[in-house]
Amino acid sequence: MTKTRGTPAGTSVVNHGVPGKLMDDAMSVLIDFFTKTPAEYKAQFITDARDKSCVLYTSNLIYDDHEEGIRYWRDCFIHHCYPLEDHIKNWPEDPPKYQEVIGPYSVEVRKFLLTILDLLCEGLGLEPGYFAGDHSKTQLLSVNHHIPCPDPSLTLGHAEHSDPNLITALHQCDVPGLQTRKDGQWIGVQPIPHAFVIIPGVQFKPISNGMFSSPRHRVVANTKKHRTTLGSFLVPTDDSITEPSKALINESNPQRYKPFTMGEFIAGWRGRLEEDVGLQPFVIE
């Protein structure tokens, strides 16, 4: 059985079934991608077209639209992972082991996340497998790379946010930086070797009829070291419906959210950092 260590940012999970060697290989391939793969090769992934298979960008995908105009101290590489055979051919060929390592890594992380989702079903009164179809069909690997920052007091590696998707498994390198908010204070989420930090996304608030909130988190920049993290995101398809679990609704706990599709949610979300603002259109007053 998985051994969990509760932190307010979600939960760091070890003994999760993803082999430690595969995690180390994945981390080292991605560090190589950011630090050794020639810039001329990587330039092919820099694009404004958001429907491209792989996108390499700096700061925040949607910062031009962002009302606060926030810029992050990070580079990010993101691509689809599921179904593997549809996407692997579009992934980088430099480092040469990219596809050979990240293919099995993404398959194993997906299996693990689906197991976690089944455990969450129990607590939410949903039948096992409830999240296995369209709710979790889109799988993204989002890799953050933060170079050393001369003045961390001026910027953040990643601004405070909640993840807008269903669930995230975050794999940190050994350089700290992730922080979570608890009782108005920021607390560091220390990297634990071979652990994943599980971050339930904003979708769990309406699914749990308001019982769960998605943990708010941010990343502080570091003056000396590079920091790399691999985020595996499971995201509902655009037409998948999010709605409160019927098992949690009764006379004393009436339904608090209308059903909505992921497409409707994302159209209004557009990088808002507040989960409650993104969910506001679906609240039953």
Ligand SMILES: O=C(O)CCC(=O)C(=O)O
């Ligand atoms: O890099 C980290 O530690 C966190 C990244 C994160 O929160 C995200 O990609 O949503």
Ligand SMILES: [Fe+2]
């Ligand atoms: Fe996040």
